[in-house]
Amino acid sequence: MNxxxxxxxxxxxxxxxxxxxxxxxxxxxxxxxxxxAGVGRIGLxxxxxxxxxxxxxxxxxxxxxxGKPKVLSGAEKIRALNPAVTVETHTDALTSANxxxxxxxxxxxxxxxxxxxxxxxxxxxxxxxxxxxxxxSIFRFDGQVTVxxxxxxxxxxxxxxxxxxPGAVPSCAQAGVIGVLPGLIxxxxxxxxxxxLAGRSGTLTxxxxxxxxxxxxxxxxxxxxxxxxxxxxTDPTIRELIDYEVFCGGVGE
Amino acid sequence: MSSxxxxxxxxxxxxxxxxxxxxxxxxxxxxxxxLVAGVGAAGSAAALYLAAAGIxxxxxxxxxxxxxxxxxxAIAHDRSRIGLPRARSxxxxxxxxxxxxxxxxxxxxxxxxxxxxEHEILLASAGDWAGFAKLSYAGGTSAVLYGVHGAHxxxxxxxxxxxxxxxxxxxRARAAGLSPEAGGGEAIAAAAGVVGVMAATEAIKLILGxxxxxxxxxxxxxxxxxxxxxxxxxxxxxxxxxGGETK
Numbered sequence: 017m018n019x020x021x022x023x024x025x026x027x028x029x030x031x032x033x034x035x036x037x038x039x040x041x042x043x044x045x046x047x048x049x050x051x052x053a054g055v056g057r058i059g060l061x062x063x064x065x066x067x068x069x070x071x072x073x074x075x076x077x078x079x080x081x082x083g084k085p086k087v088l089s090g091a092e093k094i095r096a097l098n099p100a101v102t103v104e105t106h107t108d109a110l111t112s113a114n115x116x117x118x119x120x121x122x123x124x125x126x127x128x129x130x131x132x133x134x135x136x137x138x139x140x141x142x143x144x145x146x147x148x149x150x151x152x153s154i155f156r157f158d159g160q161v162t163v164x165x166x167x168x169x170x171x172x173x174x175x176x177x178x179x180x181x182p183g184a185v186p187s188c189a190q191a192g193v194i195g196v197l198p199g200l201i202x203x204x205x206x207x208x209x210x211x212x213l214a215g216r217s218g219t220l221t222x223x224x225x226x227x228x229x230x231x232x233x234x235x236x237x238x239x240x241x242x243x244x245x246x247x248x249x250t251d252p253t254i255r256e257l258i259d260y261e262v263f264c265g266g267v268g269e
Numbered sequence: 270m271s272s273x274x275x276x277x278x279x280x281x282x283x284x285x286x287x288x289x290x291x292x293x294x295x296x297x298x299x300x301x302x303x304l305v306a307g308v309g310a311a312g313s314a315a316a317l318y319l320a321a322a323g324i325x326x327x328x329x330x331x332x333x334x335x336x337x338x339x340x341x342x343a344i345a346h347d348r349s350r351i352g353l354p355r356a357r358s359x360x361x362x363x364x365x366x367x368x369x370x371x372x373x374x375x376x377x378x379x380x381x382x383x384x385x386x387e388h389e390i391l392l393a394s395a396g397d398w399a400g401f402a403k404l405s406y407a408g409g410t411s412a413v414l415y416g417v418h419g420a421h422x423x424x425x426x427x428x429x430x431x432x433x434x435x436x437x438x439x440x441r442a443r444a445a446g447l448s449p450e451a452g453g454g455e456a457i458a459a460a461a462g463v464v465g466v467m468a469a470t471e472a473i474k475l476i477l478g479x480x481x482x483x484x485x486x487x488x489x490x491x492x493x494x495x496x497x498x499x500x501x502x503x504x505x506x507x508x509x510x511x512g513g514e515t516k
Contacts (some may be wrong), residue, residue, distance in 0.1 A: 019419025052458035203462025230480030
């Protein structure tokens with residue numbers, strides 16, 4: 017008996033593509049693990065360069081990579097792990113102008129970003145294109161993971177109809193984060209993404225998993241699609257991408 | 270206790286700003302020693318995160334060689350290192366992430382036992398768990414046992430003063446999903462990441478003295494269903510390893 021993916025599922029993974037938004041704390045394990053599993057084409061999207069303060073948790077980057085674009089550092093590591101994977105790097109900022117074209121080229125989007133403007137942008141672009149997307153976020157010792165599949169469950173806007181007021185949620189730099197936390201949340205995101213691409217059931221669609229690393233405690237919350245959601249509800253009012261910086265009243269970190 | 274350099278203060282700034290860690294906690298991590306027994310799937314993820322977090326001394330033990338099959342489950346090895354001893358292979362990214370850490374390598378089957386008492390914490394995903402547990406309890410080392418098969422895995426923490434693996438028993442441990450890894454491509458790297466990082470989290474919590482450790486409970490992850498299950502257990506009266514007397 018095969019404990020991992022079946023041959024048929026493995027073939028699906030090889031023919032599949034995934035776009036990882038952010039090559040930082042969450043993106044590091046996701047990139048490694050999708051490559052290890054043999055996802056045929058992986059896109060890395062991040063405009064930042066590696067900083068010393070990233071190394072405490074962003075394990076795809078080494079000390080010698082400080083100053084290098086994160087996507088190039090990440091691409092080197094996952095190519096070395098699995099040379100059969102096609103790795104594509106995107107260093108342009110993700111914006112309302114380029115998101116739809118970029119997302120259209122991938123089967124699955126994994127949101128490994130660290131700010132609300134990007135999360136709403138990723139959500140809206142994914143829903144408008146009908147693409148599944150895996151969401152993960154972390155704060156200090158706590159994290160959450162879920163899967164959004166248009167037509168099969170809620171979207172990020174059903175869960176969070178509006179962003180928090182600017183400044184209400186401190187950034188990772190302001191609040192800190194325990195280094196192992198993105199490792200766990202990112203690994204769960206990768207596992208969910210692989211299940212979506214392999215065609216497995218049992219994903220976190222409509223289920224929000226909430227984790228606390230101090231107690232190693234997991235809780236699950238059911239999330240339903242909001243029929244009045246302005247994006248995926250019965251009478252949507254959002255039919256194209258908007259200005260997310262304005263919508264969120266400023267940038268995150 | 271070791272002090273922190275200016276560069277370390279920047280490197281660990283996201284830890285130091287947390288009241289639960291602070292500069293004092295980061296120094297504790299720097300002074301700590303962890304023996305990682307088994308650097309296959311879950312062990313390789315755990316080791317990477319421990320090195321990144323600033324554990325000062327990491328000793329990697331694994332008598333196996335890196336195989337092509339390992340690379341589907343393990344992220345600390347790569348294609349160019351197939352055929353190398355696993356511990357030596359995993360030491361490379363650890364040192365590259367954190368050149369300040371002392372990373373030692375043990376690659377003979379017989380190496381591990383004598384080294385357990387030299388470490389504050391043992392993280393074991395392979396080897397003779399029952400033997401390790403006896404040595405840990407005798408020498409005052411805390412042990413975190415964990416393993417992954419396919420998309421399933423589990424982790425449990427054992428330390429002097431809490432129920433030991435012998436109290437849990439082999440049968441109950443297996444039923445709870447806790448067993449050493451088989452190796453050779455038997456694990457999905459993403460699931461190994463979840464379980465390995467949980468084990469690394471336990472080590473960090475024990476070193477910092479924060480949070481509720483997984484003592485007296487085994488936490489299992491089912492990656493196919495995305496669910497977690499906890500099995501609680503108590504001390505076994507008259508246990509030959511720990512005496513069945515938890516404090």
